[in-house]
Amino acid sequence: MxxxxxxxxxxxxxxSQLDAYRTMLTEEIEASxxxxxxxxxxxxxxxxxxxxxxxxxxxxxxRAAYEAHLQTPHFLKYKTGTAEMVKALKLVEVxxxxxxxxxxxxxxxxx
Amino acid sequence: MxxxxxxxxxxxxxxSQLDAYRTMLTEEIEASxxxxxxxxxxxxxxxxxxxxxxxxxxxxxxRAAYEAHLQTPHFLKYKTGTAEMVKALKLVEVxxxxxxxxxxxxxxxxx
Numbered sequence: 487m488x489x490x491x492x493x494x495x496x497x498x499x500x501x502s503q504l505d506a507y508r509t510m511l512t513e514e515i516e517a518s519x520x521x522x523x524x525x526x527x528x529x530x531x532x533x534x535x536x537x538x539x540x541x542x543x544x545x546x547x548x549r550a551a552y553e554a555h556l557q558t559p560h561f562l563k564y565k566t567g568t569a570e571m572v573k574a575l576k577l578v579e580v581x582x583x584x585x586x587x588x589x590x591x592x593x594x595x596x597x
Numbered sequence: 598m599x600x601x602x603x604x605x606x607x608x609x610x611x612x613s614q615l616d617a618y619r620t621m622l623t624e625e626i627e628a629s630x631x632x633x634x635x636x637x638x639x640x641x642x643x644x645x646x647x648x649x650x651x652x653x654x655x656x657x658x659x660r661a662a663y664e665a666h667l668q669t670p671h672f673l674k675y676k677t678g679t680a681e682m683v684k685a686l687k688l689v690e691v692x693x694x695x696x697x698x699x700x701x702x703x704x705x706x707x708x
Contacts, residue, residue, distance in 0.1 A: 492642060494652065512695040519697040527698035529640070529654060531603060531691035540694060541605065543640060543654055580642035583651060584623040586630040587638035 489548035490526070492582055497540045498574040504538055507571045511540070514564035522558065524551020545585075600659035601637070603693055608651040609685040615649055618682045622651070625675035633669065635662020656696075 499507045515528040524547035533539040546552040555561055610618045622641055629636040635658035644650040657663040666672055 494642070508694055515695045515697050519699065529696040529698070530694040531605070531654070531696070532694055534690040534692055537692070541691070543642070545698070579645040580652070581645055581648070583619055583641040583643055584626045585640040585642070586626050587640070587656070588630065 490582075491544075491546040491549055491552045492580050493544050494578045494580055495540075495542040495544060496574075496576040496578065497542075497572055499538045499540060500571050500573055501538045503571040507540075507568055508532075510564050510567050510571075511542075514560055517560035518555060518558070521560075522551070522555055524548065525555055601693075602655075602657040602660055602663045603691050604655050605689045605691055606651075606653040606655060607685075607687040607689065608653075608683055610649045610651060611682050611684055612649045614682040618651075618679055619643075621675050621678050621682075622653075625671055628671035629666060629669070632671075633662070633666055635659065636666055 511530055515530060518525040519528055525545075526547055527543065527545040529543040531541055533541075546555065626639040626641060630639055636656075637658055638654065638656040640654040642652055644652075657666065
């Protein structure tokens with residue numbers, strides 16, 4: 487796995503702003519994965535029974551890629567734009583045990 | 598996203614059996630994604646500060662694919678083989694907000 491940075495972000499969002507938050511998060515994920523070579527994966531899901539609880543599985547190529555990501559216009563737009571929506575944020579550093587999936591074009595066709 | 602089943606499994610493993618558990622989980626993930634058309638993604642990670650805490654992001658094509666998965670020899674081998682290793686198991690149904698990553702061959706070359 488080399489120098490990769492893998493982590494899970496856990497967020498609690500203000501319910502009254504959840505739709506707006508989801509839109510901003512979606513835009514930020516698309517821009518990050520599509521334009522930053524070092525952002526390898528951003529998988530965001532919401533708990534079915536508590537949709538304001540968001541979890542994001544994040545994989546960056548290395549620490550430098552992660553630091554660069556934090557300075558991008560799309561990340562800064564997301565960070566400032568959602569600052570008042572995020573009630574709690576917990577970042578958990580993790581290590582991959584095994585990450586495996588079908589070819590991506592198949593997955594993205596579903597989501 | 599259609600009929601997909603997406604969820605996060607959270608497990609606490611007996612520390613003294615963690616290596617054996619990781620081996621069995623890895624084998625089960627490889628067999629499932631490689632041989633079952635309806636198992637789209639299994640991403641297992643361990644908390645860095647608490648490696649016995651395992652989280653698995655799971656995506657199945659639909660409920661039937663998930664039910665079929667539970668009957669496969671490799672899943673049954675994993676389930677019975679790890680029964681004494683798993684101290685706690687929590688299954689959380691989730692819904693994708695946005696799941697996006699680089700082409701899979703690039704990701705798998707890292708892990």
